[in-house]
Structures are given as structure tokens and as C-alpha cells.
Amino acid sequence: MLRHPKGTDLALERIRRLLSALGEPQRRLPPVIHVAGTNGKGSVVAFSRAILEAAGLSVHVHTSPHLVSWHERYRLGRADGPGRLVEDAVLAEAIARVGQANGDEPITVFEVLTAVTFLLFSEHPADAALIEVGLGGRFDATNVIENPAATLVSSVSLDHQSYLGDRVELIAAEKAGIFKRGAPAVVGLQGESVALDVLRARAGRAGAPLHVYGEDFFAFEERGRLVYQDERGLLDLPLPRLNGRHQLANAALALAGLRAGGFDPSEEAVAEGIARAEWPGRLQRITSGPLHALAVPGAEVWIDGGHNPGAGVAIAEAMAEMEDRVPRPLFLISGMLSTKDPIGFFEAFSGMARRVFTVPIVSSEAGMPADELADAAIEAGLDAEPCDSVAEAIALVSTGWRSQPAPRFLICGSLYLIGEVLAESGLAPQ
Template sequence: MTLHPKGFDMSLDRVLRVLDVLGNPHLKLPKVIHVAGTNGKGSVTAFCRALLEAGGHAVHVHTSPHLVNWHERYRIGVKGGQGEFVDDAVFADALRRVGEANGGQHITVFEILTAVGFLIFSEIPADAVILEVGMGGRFDSTNVVPKPAVSIIMPISLDHQAYLGDRVELIAAEKAGIMKKGCPVVIGQQEYDAALDVLISTADRLSCPLTVYGQDYSAHEEFGRLIYQDEFGLADLPLPRLLGRHQFANAAAAIRAVKEAGFAVTEAMMEEAMNTVEWSGRLQRLTEGELLQYAPDGAEIWVDGGHNPGAGEVIAEAMASFEERQARPLYLITGMINTKEPVGYFRAFADIAEYVFTVPIRGSESMIDPVILAHSAFDAGLVAEPSLSVVEALKEISERHMPEEVAPRILIGGSLYLAGTVLEDNRTPPK
């Protein structure tokens, strides 16, 4: 696989060329649920999968990036059961065939991997494909499906500004590029009115049946339960396994989207989905594994791949809610790559974090130097210092902790790549 030179034009031509040689597998898929947005794409994908599997459907799922192993990007649906990651031999064969179809021409790694997903999914029967956008939408290589059953646009905030624009309305326009004429669109909870206006106007222009969070459907907590509501009625559900109040709106978007895709959704399906949904590396608590030995006894260790200001806000809100239930000092162990905006991410934790340790991301050439990252944390009002690794940071926290003190809460985050190395080192990869 050959990466394009940096700055290469964004285009669908390369992936379409390869798909044509392969017999256009992207045109041979079952119902497609196409998911874009800055934050929440992975969570709403997980909720959609849990809902459909609760109904006995076989669901293929494409996500990116992987955390530990490449085959995590492709989950193969099983009728009446939970999907499983693609078999290594099937993945390797599809990769070989796509490489041969490309014939040595310029193409990006993500384009190759997207074509691999289309090829695999087209050859294994299923009831639905959940297709997560990699970046943006309009020129993302997943955006070759002509008539998705539904397009979902999750919360939009600043991220990938060099490629997508430096204002939320510009980013929204790129994300809205996955909408197709006449195909249903579900808009998730949006923080910015400017982004919402762009999404609504695009859907109107394309005559897309449109449902908007807060207008056509919603969810909230009431007496420790999740209340979902739309024009079809109200459902009284357990709180989702995925933690954080932001997951209420993500769950609601998934419920509405699966309905809009033409699947019957019962309250029993919703209840089972809330109890079974899983999504590694997103507010995931480490309760076992190799890394726990380096932390203070009784410490909580959380891993989250959120990496932009919008993600920082919802993760900080979740940490604050944990604090309300049980007060603990909060330490951050943070690594980021240089396409992100670290000060905005850190600012969300300014009033709740005790201390920050900044760390390198193993194997990443684009990581932010921990010394520079520590300065960003300082600029956001936090006390920070660089550390050599996550393990060394955990040891530092252990040395600072006094046995008579309440054990700390530790959040390891700032990058999906960091989350992946942590899960690998902890020997608890996604399943």
C-alpha cells in the first residue's frame, strides 16, 4: 500500500476505481447505516449494532481507527447472535485482492481498508451494514454508497481543521456530504446552532426525510432510568452500559436511526441494547490487567480515546459526575497527536483535575512532544509535567499517593492511538 504525498487532493476517484475493478462490492450491500460527526460516531455505531443484534439481525460493522489489531475495523454479523471480528485469513485474502485490483497506483491506506470492508461485507450475507466515516464525509472513502438506508450526523465541533475548515459550519458542510437525495437523515444532539442550521438546510435541499434531536426525538434521565421519546411514543429503559450523560443522546440517535432505516424496534430490543452495548476505549474502566499493579491500591483507572475540545467537555462532565458519587482526586495521563487542539481539550478539566502527566504515544511519528503538551496543559490552567510513559506516570502517581488518602481516579486519554497502546499493554484488547 502506498500513501499519497501529504496534501494530495481529497477525492473519491481512487476508491471508486478500485471498487470498479472488484465488481463494485459497495453496490451489493444490505441496508447501510452511514455515520458521520466529530464526536459520538463510535458510540452511536455501538448502540445501532446492539439494537439490531437484540432483534436477531446479522450486522456488519466498519469502524476506524482500530485500537490494537487491524481486524477490529470489521465486525462480521451473525444471525441471532453477536458479531465477531473478521477472521485473519478472510481479512488477509481481501487485502491481497484489493491490492491486486489497485495495481500499484497511488491510493491511501484508508481507501484500501475501506475497499477491503466493502469486499468482505458484500460476500457474507447480513441484514445491515453500519458504516462509520473516517474523517469528514463528503470526500471520505466510505461515501460511495449511493442510497444509504439512513445517514446519521452526530455532534459537530472543531477537529481536523486543516482538512475540514476552521469554523463549525464549514465542518458541518463536509459532514453533511454523506446525505443522499431522498434518503432519511437523523441529526444527533448538536452544541452549535451554526452547525445544525447547515445540516438542516442540506437535508431540506436534498429532500431528505429529517429527524432532529430535541425536536423529533429525545432522551433524558428520570429516577435512574433512561426515558426515550419520539412521536411514536415513550420508552422507559435502563441507563446504558456506556457511561456519561452524553451517551443518553447517542442512544436516542441510534434508536431513531434504526427505526428510520426500516427496522422494527421494540421496547424489549431497546432494553437489551442498553444492557449489552459495548465500545472499547471510551470511558472504559480497567478492572483487570497488567497496568493496575503500577497504580495506587484502590485507584480507578479509566481509558478514553476522546481527543478534541468537544470530547474533552463530555469526558470532563462524566468525571465530575463520578466525583459527585464518590470524591477522589483526579489525575490525567494524556498523549495527543499534532492534528489536535490540546489547550481546548485540557481546558475542560481545569477545575477538576489535580495534576496532569503528559506522555508519548508509542509508534506515532505525529505525537505531540510531552514537554510541549505539558505547556498546553499549563496554558489551560492545569499543573502538568512530562513523563516517559503511562507506566512511569502511574508510578509517579503511586509515589505521590499517601496510604491514608482516598485512592485517586486516573484518566488516561487524549488519543485513540494512546488508548490502543494502553489496552495492548494491559493485555485487554477489544473483543
């Protein structure tokens, strides 16, 4: 079935042909919130889902990529409680139907997975569907949704340059490709003004009513609370369960997107959703499993799958906040794909990380060799050495450690690596 010569080929002709053969399931979805962005879009989806479910609504969720299991990409909403990952038999049957409909025509893996999304979401009732873009936006296979309730773009920065362009303004233009005439376009906090300029211009060109973080809605921390503000007034909310100051803006984007898309959750539902939203592999603390057991007693083990310079800045800021609260020596354990910008990622940790241990990624043939990654970390101004595994890196630091306080480990650089850590720790997303 997967006959296309390229693993990634951004175009819409093949997915449209396949969906036509399936009877156009993308036209029979519940109201869709379509989410693009370089960093934060998964967290925005997590906040949106938690808020809607706290409001008593059933929610389908498509995210990409998965960490441990393909099932993570498909969460089916239920009327009697939170949504659940798709069951084996249901997923297998949907994949078989998509394969039969496609026949021997060229198709990519992500296009098959996207067709499965629309098939599943069209045949199981729900009140809303949250659909995360896979790559870019304009030519992403999810961008066949014709009438979304709202389109959201989280932070835009450099990533996937070989597909999306080597300048932020080019990448922003690709993300803005999900904007649709008449559908509200809600834009989150942008680190570079040029990205916002492009998103604003593209929304105007598309005829999409624009809502911008910092202009139409805001979020800030005050006295240990999250204060959200838009034209309807202020909401006094709990801080997100998700770690990092960047999650304030992500939570605000989620709420603004839901409101723009016609959903009106109560303040109680918003508060509950923000407080309980979870998103595995993003500044998640590991407190059990064999890797944690290797660490010196009292040490902290954190993981984050961010893998581009923008993500590096956000993660480093979160680590700095932790350092302010509880000072600990910081050690990075990092593996990255060869398509990423390791120097740009590591530069954010200059002067902060005591040492970087680089490791191979065994679950991807595209992983960068550990010695090359160590050279990149050194070029970024960090002390670094290659290791064979995460376990070896933790053991190198922990064996014979006598000083106080105990160290803080951050395992980072790739969602593939984070998936391996979660699987080894018995913490696969549920």
C-alpha cells in the same frame, strides 16, 4: 500498492476507480446505516449494533480507526449469534484481491481499507451494515454508498481543521455530505446551533427527510432510567452501560436512526441493546493488568480516546458526575497528536484535575512531545509535568500515597495512546 504521496487525501475518484475494478461491491450491501460526526459516532454504531443483534438480526460493522488490531475495523455479522471480528485468512485474502485490482494506481491506505470493507460486506450475507465515516463525510472514501437506509450525524465540533475547515459550520457542511436524496437524515444533539443550522440546510438541499434530536426525538434520565420519546410515544429503558451523560443522546440517535432506516426493533430488544452495548476505549475502567497494578490500592483507572475540545467537555462532565458520586483526586495522564488542539481539550478540566502528566505516543510518529504537551496544559490553566510513560506517571502519584480516598486516574487525549494502554493491559477489543 500504496503509491499515493499523501497519507490522507479526501477525494472519491480513486476509490470509485478501485471499486469499479472490483465489480462495484458497494452496490451489493445489505441495508446501510451510514454514520458521521466529530464525537460519538462510534458509540452510536455500538448502540445500533447491540440493538439490532438483540433483535436477532445479523449486522456487519465498519469502524475507524482501530485501537489495537486492524481486524477491529471489520465485524462480520452471523445468523447464529453476535458478529465477530474478521478472521486473519479472510482479511488477508480480501486485501490481496484489493491490491491486485488496484495494481500500480495511486491509492491511500484508508481507500484500500474501505474497499476491503465493501468487498467483505458484499460477499457475506447479513441483515444490516453499519458503516462509520473515517474523516469528514463529503469526500470520505465510504461516501460512495448511493442508497443508504439512513444517514446519521452525531455531535459536530472542531477537529481535523486542516482537512475540514477551521469553523464548526464548515465541518458540519462536510459531515452533511453523506446526506442522500430520499434517505432519512438523522441528526443528534449538537453543542452549537450553527452546526444544526448547516445540517438542516444541507438536508433540505439534498432532499433528505430530516429528523432532529430535541425536535423529533428526545432522551432524558428519570429515576435512574433512560426515557426515549418520538412521534410513536415513550420508551422506558435502562441507562446505557456506556459511561457519561452524553451517551443518552448517542443511544437516542442510534434508535432514531434505526427506526428512520426501516428497522423496527421491539422495546425489549432496544432495552437489551442499550444495556449491553460496549465501545472500548471510551470512558472504560481498567481493573486489571500491569498499569492497574501500579496504582495505589483502591484507585480507579479510566481511559478515553477523546481528543478534541468537544470530547474534552463530554469527558470532563462525566468525571464531574463521578466526583459527585464518589469524590476522589483526579489526575490526568495525556498524550496527543501534534495535529490536535490540546489547550482546547485541557481547558475543560480546569479546576477539576489536580495535575496533568503528559506522555509520548510511541505508536505514532505524529505524537506531540511530552514537554510541549505539558506547556499546553499549563497554558490551559492546569498544573502539568512531562513523563516518559503512563506507567511512570501512575507510579509518581501512587508511590508513597497515604491519604484517603485513593486517586482517580484518567488516561486520555488520543486513540493511539488508548490502544497502547489496552494492549499493555491485555484488553484488546474482541
